[in-house]
Amino acid sequence: MRLLTHNILSSNIKGVTNGFPLGIEVEKVVEKQVEINHDFLRNIFPKIDWKAFSDASKIMGYVELPEEAPEPSVLDSDLDFLRKFHHALLELHLEEGALVCPQTGRKFPVNKGIPNMLLHEDEV
């Protein structure tokens, strides 16, 4: 599971109002290189919840992202930033671990890169 997906998923347990972002427990992170697409990064940047993203990337072991989202103009000129953004968003995979509901603490296991968000009967 990439951090792009993590930036979209939220806890779906009944009654949870504050389900985003999901916490992350890391057992195994894998890096897989992907070709960089600057246009794609520029388009997706304004849609990313930066705090959730930068916090998540630290948990995954990558500390190069700034705490605060930079000005969008940075994306036009700063190739170094684009590379870091690309790497954290698309090249870090949580292979084994768990996602954690921020409100209830319920763990959603992640195995072979696939989070299991299926709810138990009493959570629906």
Added chain:
Amino acid sequence: MKLKQLECLLGHLQQFSNPKAENSFDDISNKVVADFGCGCGTLGAAAALLGAEQVIGIDIDSQSLGIASMNAENLELDIDFVQCDISNLGWRGQIVDTVVMNPPFGTRKKGADIDFLFVALKVASEAVYSLHKTSTRDHVKRAALRDLNASSAEVLCELRFDVPQLYKFHKKKEVDIAVDLWRFVPKRSRGENINVGVRCPLD
């Protein structure tokens, strides 16, 4: 999914990559695409091959997802998979541009296809491509425009599926079904957090 079925489906998808609607290619190329009810990942894989930047496949069944993972790896495609029930999707905002899907046809669980459409139109910010039985065409159009907040609903083409006996509830050895490929456009609403724990309003 058998190789023959994969070939058949990809063949049909080749058709829709040269579509009447000129927008279709823009809906996939360089975009974030979600494949709802992805099964073995065929549609998502097709989207990736057609130039989607990122594909996320969602399905309820772990066995299908295992096969989907393998298929993606064999095709050297980068697809994220999530195991989830579509009717209980916790999903934020409008990151996903396009949803592609081959939903359950609603023969066994009535209205399943419309349930999927309900969620897809909430998630996609640009377009939804979906397959529904031709026999339900009027019903789907009415539901999409009147109840599910679609600003447009268009049948791009009609396909014929040869569905072999795949599930225990299939009575015949093989069945030939007429299927519509639809393109829906959602009405835009910016930045809302979606919690799809709500049952489809048509129930």
